[in-house]
Amino acid sequence: MSLTVDPGTLITEDWRLHGSVYTDPEIFAAERERIFGKCWLYVAHESEVREPGDYKTTFAGTQPVIVARGSDDGEVRVLINRCRHRGATVCQDEKGSANFFRCAYHGWTYRNNGDLRGITYDDAYTTLDRSKLGLVRLPRVDSYAGFIFASFAEEGPSLDEYLGHAKRYLDIIARQGPEGIRLSAGAHNLTYEGNWKLQVENTIDNYHFGFVHRSFMEVLAERIGQAPPIMKKILHDPTWRTIDLGNGHAVHEFGDPETGNNQGQLGDLPFNLIVFPNLCFVGAQLRHVLPKRANKTVVRLYPIMHEGESDEQNAAILRTHEGFYGPAGMGGPDDIEIAFDRVTDGMEATEDDWLVLSRGLERERRAEDGTIVGHAADEVPQRAFYRGWLAAMGAEVNR
């Protein structure tokens, strides 16, 4: 769709960001087309569709899809979850095993490779070309380190090129368990009345931790009998770094990316990672951010279980996850209230409608591999995300 505003004017050269980026339905509509219609989008982990006939329902960006492993050929396909007859979603369960799908509205039946297999009372159709009425398949599906991505774009960079410097970190995540990882615990979902980018930015924002999560820090201090090291590390440890990985991706390393630890009882991933546009890793979870409207977002949080570890060890991962991120956790609800709800409320004020994303701009430096490295509490990841955003939205990226 045509956008009446040039997206390049929404971010200044000194990194001020216009509030309409979070609130304008027209910008959201353009994002649907230019970002979610073109980028590689995470849809599933291979452990969720392990066997032929397994399927999962989710969203490729904003659009409902079925990720299905073919019954006879074992190939993973991503099918639009929309009956070709009258548009109902065909599959409802978050996961299941089915070699055929039958729409509950009028009984149209599809193979799990998408082909239309049959229509109820079909004598009423004499000229219908059934071969053109299969569930629509996304043209490109690929996986890296077990993470399955799909794209609505027929052409474009390969997944390998798109992930670029983020691949190293996905490899490390895939090795968290002695025999790999699985998303077998399912997800818990949260919904907030705010823009999807708020969650992605917040995932990799260290600056807020000592403020939004102050009450958790106090509990943590009691648990460990001293001031938690996490804030001191964020502010002063030079091995804790934020890095613009290119293509909108960014990481915050807690020291060595293989062995680091946030030291905050948040889960044991050695870094936080965002993969543009809407895949995040934090604590011990994969976080899938699902935009619904300019001011509505659903987030699915999947605790990462370790293959090759005991049920007790995996249960401990879940308890730690719940302790901070769960609905009654000591961190997640604070992020929703302050980082999403209050920001959305504040955005109603538009007199001087510009945010500031320049923290640490003068002290970030470009590394030999082209990445941009900054301090842990700086807004390098937010700028990384918006460089990717500008490029995807068709603006010149000169900042």
Added chain:
Amino acid sequence: MSSFHRVEDGTLYLASEFASVSVAIDTTGNGPRLRITNQQNGAAILLDPLELASLTWLDHERLGPFLDPSQTGWSSNQGAPE
């Protein structure tokens, strides 16, 4: 919703979001057969070992005709079974 359970007489109940069936060994005849009952309408079939063995030769593509609703339960000639 997917579900699975077994009752005391050995009958198995399997459900997906698309169908719900029970499966049991039938011994009312001279030899054992498998009885599959559609829990949505009570329709049932008894399959003998040769039929079951023959099913294993099929892949899901070739099972397709049975999944075509107009070839089975939803033909205009038959009317609605459920």
